[in-house]
Every structure is written in structure tokens, then in C-alpha cells.
Amino acid sequence: xxxxxxxxxxxxxxxxxxxxxxxxxxEALFRSDHYGLYDYVRVVAGKIAHVDAFFVGFLQGSNRxxxxxGYDDGDYVTPDTHIFGPDGQTAWLLKHRHTYxxxxxxxxxxxxxxxxxxxxxxxxDAVTVPIFRPAKDGPDQLFGxxxxxxxxxxxxxxxxxxxxxxxxxxxxxxxxxxxxxxxxLRRLPAGDVGPNLLTSDHVMEYLTHRVASIREIATxxxxxxxxxxxxxxxxxxxxxxxxxxxxxxIEMLMETDEAPERRFTSLTKAQQxxxxxxxxxxxxxxxxxxxxxxxxxxxxHLSAILRKYGFRSRSQVADDVRKYLAR
Numbered sequence: 350x351x352x353x354x355x356x357x358x359x360x361x362x363x364x365x366x367x368x369x370x371x372x373x374x375x376e377a378l379f380r381s382d383h384y385g386l387y388d389y390v391r392v393v394a395g396k397i398a399h400v401d402a403f404f405v406g407f408l409q410g411s412n413r414x415x416x417x418x419g420y421d422d423g424d425y426v427t428p429d430t431h432i433f434g435p436d437g438q439t440a441w442l443l444k445h446r447h448t449y450x451x452x453x454x455x456x457x458x459x460x461x462x463x464x465x466x467x468x469x470x471x472x473x474d475a476v477t478v479p480i481f482r483p484a485k486d487g488p489d490q491l492f493g494x495x496x497x498x499x500x501x502x503x504x505x506x507x508x509x510x511x512x513x514x515x516x517x518x519x520x521x522x523x524x525x526x527x528x529x530x531x532x533x534l535r536r537l538p539a540g541d542v543g544p545n546l547l548t549s550d551h552v553m554e555y556l557t558h559r560v561a562s563i564r565e566i567a568t569x570x571x572x573x574x575x576x577x578x579x580x581x582x583x584x585x586x587x588x589x590x591x592x593x594x595x596x597x598x599i600e601m602l603m604e605t606d607e608a609p610e611r612r613f614t615s616l617t618k619a620q621q622x623x624x625x626x627x628x629x630x631x632x633x634x635x636x637x638x639x640x641x642x643x644x645x646x647x648x649x650h651l652s653a654i655l656r657k658y659g660f661r662s663r664s665q666v667a668d669d670v671r672k673y674l675a676r
Contacts, residue, residue, distance in 0.1 A: 437462025
């Protein structure tokens with residue numbers, strides 16, 4: 350409502366200063382860098398309370414959580430995927446849809462799930478916040494979680510919990526804006542292919558550039574004058590291995606399926622227009638109305654497209670066009 354003021358966040362002055370600085374840095378630096386975003390949020394949380402372990406997880410399917418970022422007792426945790434059961438944190442968040450605190454049950458829910466990080470150590474305090482994405486119809490969808498944990502009992506008071514929830518809301522907004530960007534892409538022809546249809550080209554291009562960055566770092570390090578012989582040898586091996594991987598990735602790209610592109614470019618401009626609308630799921634009447642032509646003309650185009658593609662059904666053509674557009 351107009352004139353309605355937001356409810357102030359009840360945190361102490363020092364925490365408020367930390368969070369305000371964090372907000373501006375996140376907005377400026379981490380819009381598209383997810384690893385950097387999660388790593389920075391962990392650091393900010395550590396300025397407010399003691400953080401031994403920090404994890405980011407995202408739900409996939411009916412019973413999986415993928416953890417793209419984890420940090421435990423000073424060490425980076427290798428990304429992993431876990432099947433969650435009925436008694437752990439994820440199931441609890443799905444049921445209650447609000448922050449889980451160790452103090453609620455002396456960690457029973459936390460320890461009922463699969464341990465993330467060092468399985469030999471049990472956290473003595475934890476705060477796990479659900480991440481939601483806006484839904485067009487019905488309640489927002491819970492699709493992820495952020496968890497900070499400590500090996501020291503009673504590490505997280507109300508001030509720390511509120512601050513962490515606020516940080517998670519900022520992360521949620523960053524990820525939601527990316528979802529809005531994807532929604533804008535879906536408005537393009539055959540937009541459902543969008544960035545959600547991950548192709549081999551996308552994966553290979555990403556890996557090629559990331560391997561290149563590793564090679565560049567190692568190359569720069571080789572310019573240091575005070576390197577010992579063993580270190581220099583290891584760096585040279587990294588450079589050599591990275592160059593081999595880059596070359597192999599490009600050759601693997603040559604083996605990817607180019608048939609969808611060949612088939613689409615074999616069509617006339619008019620037929621390509623029909624094929625694009627097929628990929629959007631339009632039926633014959635809708636095709637005729639969209640193109641401003643008769644049903645007979647539409648049927649003629651469809652017959653020609655099926656003949657050139659060598660397919661039996663329009664749904665096969667639609668799938669093939671989506672592959673071409675997502676390349």
C-alpha cells in the first residue's frame with residue numbers, strides 16, 4: 350500500500366553496518382558470479398557470528414539436493430549431490446517453510462540427515478534458511494537452502510539469525526532476477542528452449558574458457574623469479590595439461606550434432622517461419638492466423654518441411670528446431 354513502511358530489521362548497529370556494505374557489494378560484484386556470491390555471503394556471515402561450516406544447496410527432482418558450494422573448517426568442500434530422507438533438514442524445510450535452528454530440537458533434524466563436510470565432526474549449532482522463488486500461481490516455490498553451522502554451542506543468537514535471513518533474502522533476489530531474465534528469453538521464438546536446455550556447445554564453451562583461466566594463472570606464476578624447481582615443474586605440468594584439455598574440448602565440439610542446423614537452413618524463409626512457430630506449439634489454425642495465410646498454404650509448408658527433414662511428425666520437427674535454436 351502507498352505510504353506503508355517496511356518493517357525495520359531488528360539487528361544491532363554494528364551488524365546493520367556490515368549488512369549495508371554487503372548489499373552494495375553484492376549488487377555491484379556478484380550478479381552473475383554464483384561462486385563469488387556464496388563465498389562472499391559466507392565471509393559476511395563470519396563477521397557477525399562464528400561460522401565453521403557453510404553450505405548452499407538446491408533441490409532437484411523429488412528427493413535430491415545438489416550442493417554447488419561448501420566450506421568446512423577452513424577448507425573448500427567438493428560439490429556433491431545427496432538424496433534426502435524424511436527426517437533431515439531438507440524435509441523439515443519443505444514441511445515448515447521457514448528457518449531451521451539447532452535450538453529447536455538440539456540438532457536432531459540436522460543430525461538426522463546426511464552429513465555435509467567432515468562426517469567425523471558434529472555441528473553444535475546451526476541456522477538453515479530456505480530459499481524461495483516466486484510462483485505465478487500459489488505459494489512461492491522452495492528450491493534451495495543456505496546453512497551456517499558452528500562446532501561451538503550457542504553460536505547463533507537472534508541477532509545472527511535475523512542477519513543471516515536477511516542475507517539469504519538478498520541471495521534470493523539475485524537468483525530471482527536471473528529467473529526473470531530467463532523468462533524474458535522465453536518470449537523469443539521457441540523461447541522454451543531458452544537457457545534451460547543445456548547443450549554440449551554450452552558446456553564445452555564454458556569449460557574451454559574456465560580451463561583457459563587456469564592456464565593463464567599458472568603461466569603468470571611461472572614468471573615469478575624465486576620459484577623452486579619442484580614448483581616450477583608442477584606449474585609447467587598444469588599449463589601443459591590445460592593446453593591439452595582445451596585442444597581436446599575443441600575437437601570434441603567438432604563431433605557434436607550439426608544436423609539440426611543443416612536441416613533448418615535447408616528450409617525457405619517462409620518454411621523457417623512455420624518451423625519456428627511449430628517449436629512454439631501452434632496448431633494449424635493458429636499457424637494460419639499468425640502468418641496471415643490460408644490453411645491450405647500452411648499444409649503445403651508443413652508437407653515440404655516434413656519432406657526436407659525426413660520426419661514423420663510435426664512434433665519431431667519442433668524438437669529438432671528447439672535443438673537448433675539452443676545450440
